[in-house]
Amino acid sequence: MILRYTFFRMLMLIPVSFSISVVIFMIVYLLPGDPIDNLLRVGSSPEDRAKLVAQYGLDRNLVVQYFVWIGNMFQGEFGQAIVLRRPVADLVAQNLPYSLTLGGLAFLFSSTVGMTLGTISAIVRHPVLDRMMRAFILLGSTVPGFWLALLLILLFSVKLGWFPVSGAGGWQSLVLPVLTIGFGGVALVARVTRVALMDARREDFVTLLHAKGLSSGTILFRHLMPHALLPVVTILALRIGWILGGAVTVEFVFGRPGLGSLLIRALGQRDYPVVQACLLMLALAVMLGTLIGDIAQAAMDPRVREKKS
Amino acid sequence: MRYSTKTRLLTGSAIVAAGCLFSADAIAQNVTIGMSASELGATAYNPVAASNLNTATSLIFDRLVEQDADQSYHPHLATGWEETPDGLAWTFTLLDGVTFHDDTPFNAAAVQSWIASYAGTENEYLVEAIESVDVVDDLTVRFNMKRPEPNLLYNLASAFMGIPSPTAYAELGTDFGVTSAAGTGPYALQRFEIGLQTVLVRNDDYTWGSDLSENTGPGHVETFTFREIPDQSTAFLELQTGGIDLLLGVPTDFLPILKAEANIQIIQMPGTGISYMPINVTAPPFDDILVREATTMAIDQDSIVAAVYGGVGAPARNFLISSLPEANVDEALNVTYDPARAGELLDQAGWTMGDDGVREKDGEPLAVDLFTANSTEFTRLTQVVQAQLAAIGMDAAITVFDSSTIRDEYKRNAHQLAVRGYDWNNSDILDWFFSGNRLGYPNVSMWEDEEGQRLNDVAMTESATAAERIANFTAYHEYVLSQHLFVPIYQPTQNIAFNSEKITVPDPVRGSRFRQQSFMDIQVAQ
Numbered sequence: 121m122i123l124r125y126t127f128f129r130m131l132m133l134i135p136v137s138f139s140i141s142v143v144i145f146m147i148v149y150l151l152p153g154d155p156i157d158n159l160l161r162v163g164s165s166p167e168d169r170a171k172l173v174a175q176y177g178l179d180r181n182l183v184v185q186y187f188v189w190i191g192n193m194f195q196g197e198f199g200q201a202i203v204l205r206r207p208v209a210d211l212v213a214q215n216l217p218y219s220l221t222l223g224g225l226a227f228l229f230s231s232t233v234g235m236t237l238g239t240i241s242a243i244v245r246h247p248v249l250d251r252m253m254r255a256f257i258l259l260g261s262t263v264p265g266f267w268l269a270l271l272l273i274l275l276f277s278v279k280l281g282w283f284p285v286s287g288a289g290g291w292q293s294l295v296l297p298v299l300t301i302g303f304g305g306v307a308l309v310a311r312v313t314r315v316a317l318m319d320a321r322r323e324d325f326v327t328l329l330h331a332k333g334l335s336s337g338t339i340l341f342r343h344l345m346p347h348a349l350l351p352v353v354t355i356l357a358l359r360i361g362w363i364l365g366g367a368v369t370v371e372f373v374f375g376r377p378g379l380g381s382l383l384i385r386a387l388g389q390r391d392y393p394v395v396q397a398c399l400l401m402l403a404l405a406v407m408l409g410t411l412i413g414d415i416a417q418a419a420m421d422p423r424v425r426e427k428k429s
Numbered sequence: 430m431r432y433s434t435k436t437r438l439l440t441g442s443a444i445v446a447a448g449c450l451f452s453a454d455a456i457a458q459n460v461t462i463g464m465s466a467s468e469l470g471a472t473a474y475n476p477v478a479a480s481n482l483n484t485a486t487s488l489i490f491d492r493l494v495e496q497d498a499d500q501s502y503h504p505h506l507a508t509g510w511e512e513t514p515d516g517l518a519w520t521f522t523l524l525d526g527v528t529f530h531d532d533t534p535f536n537a538a539a540v541q542s543w544i545a546s547y548a549g550t551e552n553e554y555l556v557e558a559i560e561s562v563d564v565v566d567d568l569t570v571r572f573n574m575k576r577p578e579p580n581l582l583y584n585l586a587s588a589f590m591g592i593p594s595p596t597a598y599a600e601l602g603t604d605f606g607v608t609s610a611a612g613t614g615p616y617a618l619q620r621f622e623i624g625l626q627t628v629l630v631r632n633d634d635y636t637w638g639s640d641l642s643e644n645t646g647p648g649h650v651e652t653f654t655f656r657e658i659p660d661q662s663t664a665f666l667e668l669q670t671g672g673i674d675l676l677l678g679v680p681t682d683f684l685p686i687l688k689a690e691a692n693i694q695i696i697q698m699p700g701t702g703i704s705y706m707p708i709n710v711t712a713p714p715f716d717d718i719l720v721r722e723a724t725t726m727a728i729d730q731d732s733i734v735a736a737v738y739g740g741v742g743a744p745a746r747n748f749l750i751s752s753l754p755e756a757n758v759d760e761a762l763n764v765t766y767d768p769a770r771a772g773e774l775l776d777q778a779g780w781t782m783g784d785d786g787v788r789e790k791d792g793e794p795l796a797v798d799l800f801t802a803n804s805t806e807f808t809r810l811t812q813v814v815q816a817q818l819a820a821i822g823m824d825a826a827i828t829v830f831d832s833s834t835i836r837d838e839y840k841r842n843a844h845q846l847a848v849r850g851y852d853w854n855n856s857d858i859l860d861w862f863f864s865g866n867r868l869g870y871p872n873v874s875m876w877e878d879e880e881g882q883r884l885n886d887v888a889m890t891e892s893a894t895a896a897e898r899i900a901n902f903t904a905y906h907e908y909v910l911s912q913h914l915f916v917p918i919y920q921p922t923q924n925i926a927f928n929s930e931k932i933t934v935p936d937p938v939r940g941s942r943f944r945q946q947s948f949m950d951i952q953v954a955q
Binding site for chain 2: 157203204205206211270273274277278281284285286287288372373374375377381382384385387388389390
């Protein structure tokens with residue numbers, strides 16, 4: 121059943137991927153400015169321009185250009201970076217590990233800390249703790265990443281001198297970027313965990329479990345948690361793409377290499393093949409996250425796979 | 430064998446002291462540099478083909494000649510040079526015993542091959558006047574010129590004329606300067622992570638530094654790490670917290686905070702550029718020369734230097750940095766603040782003051798667009814310019830673009846006024862920004878003028894001697910000023926800040942920029 125559902129979900133990715141690929145392909149035409157103008161040397165002749173147009177295949181029909189491009193993408197041929205003058209695949213391969221490390225740790229941080237805080241606030245019903253929790257959730261959901269990054273740098277790097285301000289040298293340089301990206305996720309996961317657990321505690325079967333004499337710990341970890349995990353898993357899966365996307369500004373502020381830094385630089389230099397490859401990677405991450413979330417949801421709740429398949 | 434207590438104590442102390450010295454030396458031998466914002470984004474250490482080079486380039490590649498801050502030229506890989514009276518041949522004698530990082534010799538054949546490698550590249554203009562290069566003997570070359578080129582020494586002192594090893598250049602092809610590089614410089618490229626950092630390691634065989642450095646032998650520092658930190662605030666905080674030892678191109682806004690830090694010292698060098706406001710002469714109302722002249726008189730350069738830049742730097746009165754002789758134009762043509770005269774000119778042009786403080790003509794308000802790029806250096810300046818334009822009745826709306834988009838806007842002639850800057854210490858910058866062959870960008874003023882182009886051509890290609898070139902460019906500069914194509918605003922200084930507890934830096938700095946000659950004299954503070 122789960123295999124059938126997975127197959128169905130993957131099938132659904134085809135039209136989504138197609139639509140996304142069209143938008144990414146059209147980036148060259150949607151961004152302000154003419155890509156060829158950016159490549160031409162100052163004072164170039166119309167002949168130079170025509171030569172470049174032909175070199176990049178921009179004189180062909182738009183549909184043909186798209187299919188050539190997507191065909192190359194399928195074969196892992198991202199082309200040559202115009203400004204950086206290197207194979208785009210090399211640039212992506214060079215930067216992706218940095219983003220995956222940062223994103224992976226931020227994901228781990230937001231999920232473990234978020235779930236822990238959410239569980240504590242759902243169980244310990246204290247008005248002060250409750251208010252603190254709500255304030256934290258509000259803060260975490262609204263504070264912009266770049267601003268939080270600067271605050272963390274001022275506190276932990278400038279005042280306390282615990283962590284480096286920027287760079288990618290050693291684990292110390294990861295702490296502040298992980299905290300910056302993970303902070304919003306912690307608040308979100310904590311909120312969802314808290315609400316899900318509080319809802320689950322109101323279910324009739326919990327009263328029955330108490331009546332049977334089970335300890336609060338057993339009820340929480342064996343019965344309530346699996347029940348409450350469903351929305352949490354959905355949120356966490358959606359966060360995968362969000363975290364990689366959020367890393368764009370954080371990488372910039374912390375001067376870290378990664379897909380985000382590469383994307384910002386490529387946008388500034390109008391290096392379209394690099395922009396397209398970075399966006400494609402980010403879109404893939406979002407789609408993969410959604411897919412994992414859906415499959416996990418279906419695995420945990422038979423009603424989901426019955427309804428959707 | 431027995432040792433006295435005194436001997437043991439002395440020996441022990443010596444070992445401890447040696448250990449301390451060794452460890453301090455080992456720690457301090459790597460000096461980390463934060464690059465200036467204007468130098469970020471280099472994609473290759475290839476002086477011949479790259480369009481963007483950073484300071485580290487000057488440490489990998491030596492040049493034939495060097496230029497000092499007073500614009501004088503000094504020998505480096507060329508020990509001397511001679512120009513024929515007609516200016517059609519230059520003979521250079523080369524330094525003996527110089528080798529590239531790949532152990533191949535530097536000689537006349539290397540120079541010949543290097544000049545030839547510019548053909549078809551972005552930087553070909555640097556050698557455009559050279560017809561051919563003859564190898565006279567192993568250490569003598571002759572440049573045969575198409576025409577006299579009094580600017581040749583300036584070109585040869587440019588970072589884009591660092592000399593790569595012909596062998597490595599041919600072998601590596603497009604990978605030269607990316608995966609590896611070989612020059613004759615005091616430091617060799619060890620690692621280049623594009624957009625992140627460059628690590629240079631000392632060339633221990635180096636004995637041919639120029640006379641602009643105290644130290645002409647191997648560098649004092651073992652490795653230099655050049656970091657690219659895109660956010661200027663982050664770079665500033667890195668200096669404050671010891672993450673970097675020296676920061677190039679410190680924005681003037683940060684100077685007061687840095688001056689308050691006990692361990693930070695600041696060196697200020699004369700600037701090599703101008704901040705200015707080009708005026709698009711094709712966009713109404715600026716197609717009227719009276720409106721353009723009025724606009725030039727609306728900007729109070731002195732108050733901008735005092736209020737925006739805390740008195741650091743100097744007001745700009747014309748298009749060239751004041752150390753260039755071509756900046757000495759007829760005093761009447763220099764741009765000065767005169768709001769009363771600006772008002773009169775606008776009245777004369779038919780723009781009368783409205784009740785709301787904005788001038789009008791035929792029922793249309795004097796409302797214009799003021800563009801700028803989203804960099805720290807221009808944000809505040811543009812706001813002050815907006816306020817000063819408002820004082821003469823011109824309502825300027827600011828739009829901020831990223832550096833690529835603003836260029837696109839110039840190219841499609843969508844602009845009226847813009848606040849921008851340039852960094853170049855040669856009068857041929859006038860050709861770059863005002864030649865009719867480059868309308869849109871870099872000719873942001875969109876100025877196309879027959880007499881202007883004639884004066885440009887004369888200055889660029891018909892000057893036989895340095896004195897003639899100065900006279901020709903001065904004439905061209907004066908004509909440009911008479912057309913009111915821009916408002917000169919500010920001559921910034923070059924600001925360098927360093928951690929004085931970790932390194933010592935030569936002061937005053939020799940050379941027109943903080944480059945090889947200064948890095949050679951940087952020492953670790955013990």
